[in-house]
């Protein structure tokens with residue numbers, strides 16, 4: 001079996017309000033993107049990482065990653081799903097497994113990656129890392145500074161979708177083509193398969209596999225990285 005990682009890293013990171021996209025901020029000695037790729041490549045099964053970056057990205061070419069033979073770079077797109085699609089287009093082996101992993105999740109643990117791979121290879125249509133919801137969930141009318149509660153969402157069996165999300169290349173590519181053509185709302189890869197009638201597995205992962213999104217996430221990510229790199 002061949003295992004290939006696709007890392008969408010073409011976002012601008014507007015919620016971080018930093019001087020550069022969040023994947024290029026430095027924590028624990030290197031950029032978030034470098035940590036993320038190191039995590040994936042520390043798994044012997046993963047032999048190749050495809051990174052989708054913005055066409056005019058001035059930061060990526062300066063990283064040592066840019067000349068690493070295990071790395072392929074592609075131009076990302078306007079939405080995350082377009083970036084993932086561009087990454088999949090660089091894969092010849094339709095039967096390979098692809099692990100799609102956010103550039104902004106540098107804290108993923110090897111134990112979780114192993115659990116995901118084991119679950120996915122034994123599944124019908126792939127698997128994703130996920131974490132059970134702990135807080136009470138409210139539906140509001142908006143996400144502005146204040147919003148009246150509409151209602152409480154039952155949190156039983158509710159999960160946070162994390163990454164990596166792992167599928168057969170051909171199944172993800174076909175499903176993504178259909179979902180993009182039909183204008184589906186796409187926020188992760190599993191939703192693309194769900195749109196096409198498949199039901200991938202949820203695999204319980206650690207909640208410290210956070211997506212660095214807002215300024216306050218940086219200190220937490222650095223702390224978790226220092227723990228796991230010890």
Ligand code: C5P
Pocket residue numbers: 007008009010011012013023052076077078079080081083084102103104211213
């Ligand atoms: O913005 P968000 O945190 O949801 O982005 C998740 C991941 O998708 C990030 O790693 C980001 O760089 C990537 N992305 C992308 N192409 C876009 C938008 C986001 O590769 N057009």
